[in-house]
Amino acid sequence: MRVHVVSDVHGNVEGLARAVEGADAVFVLGDLIDFVDYADPTAGILGRVLGADVSREFGRVRRSGGPGELRAFAERAWAAIPDPAAVIAEAVDEQYARLFAVLPENTYAIPGNVDVPDRWPSVPRVTVPDGKVVEIGGLRVGFVGGVPLPDGFPPRPPGGPWRPHLLPAQEYRAAVDAITDIDVLCTHAPPEVPLLHYDRVTGRRELPGLGLRALIARERPRTALFGHVHQPLAQRARVGATECVNVGHFRRTGQAYVLRW
Numbered sequence: 001m002r003v004h005v006v007s008d009v010h011g012n013v014e015g016l017a018r019a020v021e022g023a024d025a026v027f028v029l030g031d032l033i034d035f036v037d038y039a040d041p042t043a044g045i046l047g048r049v050l051g052a053d054v055s056r057e058f059g060r061v062r063r064s065g066g067p068g069e070l071r072a073f074a075e076r077a078w079a080a081i082p083d084p085a086a087v088i089a090e091a092v093d094e095q096y097a098r099l100f101a102v103l104p105e106n107t108y109a110i111p112g113n114v115d116v117p118d119r120w121p122s123v124p125r126v127t128v129p130d131g132k133v134v135e136i137g138g139l140r141v142g143f144v145g146g147v148p149l150p151d152g153f154p155p156r157p158p159g160g161p162w163r164p165h166l167l168p169a170q171e172y173r174a175a176v177d178a179i180t181d182i183d184v185l186c187t188h189a190p191p192e193v194p195l196l197h198y199d200r201v202t203g204r205r206e207l208p209g210l211g212l213r214a215l216i217a218r219e220r221p222r223t224a225l226f227g228h229v230h231q232p233l234a235q236r237a238r239v240g241a242t243e244c245v246n247v248g249h250f251r252r253t254g255q256a257y258v259l260r261w
Contacts (some may be wrong), residue, residue: 001024001025001136001137001138001139001260001261002022002023002024002025002258002259002260003023003024003025003026003027003136003137003258003259003260004019004020004022004023004025004026004027004256004257004258004259005026005027005029005186005225005247005256005257005258005259006019006026006027006028006029006247006248006250006256006257007028007029007030007031007112007188007225007226007227007228007246007247007248007249007250008030008031008112008227008228008230008248008249008250008251009028009031009032009099009250009251010031010032010033010034010035010037010044010114010250010251011032011033011034011037011043011044011095011099011251012034012250012251012254013098013099013102015250015251015254016099016102016103016250017102018254019250019254019255019256020102020103020104020107020256023104023106023256024106024137025106025107025108025136025137026103026104026106026107026108026256027107027108027109027141027186027225027259028103028107028108028109028110029110029112029145029186029187029188029225029226029227029247030109030110030111030112030113030114030115030145030146030188030227030228031112031113031114031115031188031227031228032095032096032099032109032111032112032114032115033045033092033095033096033114033115033116034095034251035114035162036055036058036059036062037055038059039252041053041055041056041059042055045088045091045092045095046058046077048091049081049084049087049088049091050077050078050080050081054077057073058070058073058074058077061073062202063202063203063204071156074161074162075160078160078161078162084161085160085161087161088161088162089119092116092119093119096119096120096121097121100120100121100123100126103123103125103126104125105125106125106136107125107126107127108126108127108128108129108134108136108141108143108186109126109127109128110128110129110130110143110144110145110146110186110187110188111130111145111146111165111188112145112146112147112165112188112227112228113146113147113164113165113166113188113207113228114164114165115145115165116163116165117130117145117165129141129143130143130144130145130146130175131143131144131145131175131178131179133179133180133181133182137261138261139183139184139261140181140182140183140184141182141183141184141185141186142179142180142182142184142185142186142219142221143186143187144172144175144176144179144185144186144187144188144189144209144212145165145187145188146165146166146167146172146188146189147164147165147166147167147172147188147189147207147209147228148166148167148168148169148171148172148173148189148207148209148210149166149167149168149169149172149207150169150207151169151210152169153168153169154168155167155168166207169210172209172210172211173210173211176209176210176211176212176215177211177215179215179219180219181219182219182221183221183222184221184222184223184224184225184259185212185215185216185219185221185223185224185225185242186224186225186226187209187212187224187225187226188209188226188227188228189206189207189208189209189212189226189228190206190208190209190212190226190228190229190232190244190246191208191209191212191213191216191224191226191239191244192208192209192210192212192213193208193213193237193239193244194233195232195233195234195237196208196226196229196232196233196234196237196244196246197228197229197232198229198232198233199229199230199231199232200231200232200233201230201231202231206228206229207228209226212224213239216239216240216242216244217239217240220240220241220242221242222241222242222243223242223243223244223245223259224239224242224243224244224245225245225247225257225259226244226245226246226247227246227247227248227249227250228246229246230249230252231249232246235248245257
């Protein structure tokens with residue numbers, strides 16, 4: 001069995017079409033949408049709709065802004081255009097249509113934080129196993145999508161032009177606790193291992209998957225695969241008997257991680 005695993009696609013349709021070739025199955029571990037392109041401020045939904053200057057400033061505030069500053073900046077920026085929610089929805093739908101069109105049979109996809117799973121097109125060849133365990137090629141694979149908010153942080157209220165897929169801590173932990181008897185674990189967020197959830201370029205700790213480290217210690221899967229952190233301090237680390245692997249920032253590398261058994 002040869003499985004190609006990608007995460008943090010962020011709109012790289014051409015690379016995705018190449019990366020799925022020759023695979024018996026494909027795992028997509030979230031962040032399909034290119035909302036803010038930090039490498040190219042003219043790209044991404046934000047850059048194309050509001051311009052490179054806004055996209056560049058968004059990146060600066062995300063890196064060094066205080067609590068609540070990023071949300072306030074985004075709200076001011078989107079207020080400059082009429083009906084920003086409709087504009088974003090149209091751009092999201094266009095990206096998803098192109099991305100899902102190149103996904104082959106036996107694709108298993110879960111959402112990341114930069115995804116709108118309610119707007120995913122219904123494609124029969126794509127299974128969305130979020131929060132489930134699926135037997136694939138004789139192995140039991142557990143999937144958990146999204147990223148949890150820290151304990152005590154409420155989810156962003158409905159409304160506004162853009163709402164990242166950030167889950168209440170209790171809801172995320174419940175999904176993690178439901179995963180049992182697995183050989184492989186696939187998530188968008190990394191486990192709570194500092195080497196794996198600290199981004200060395202942005203100099204910040206990205207949100208880890210609450211409860212994943214305990215799940216790995218309890219279930220002892222042979223491999224735990226994830227994305228979310230684009231430039232981690234370490235690409236892989238061991239938790240007990242389990243090899244934990246960041247499958248890479250696909251938007252930049254265009255390379256799938258190959259899992260064989």
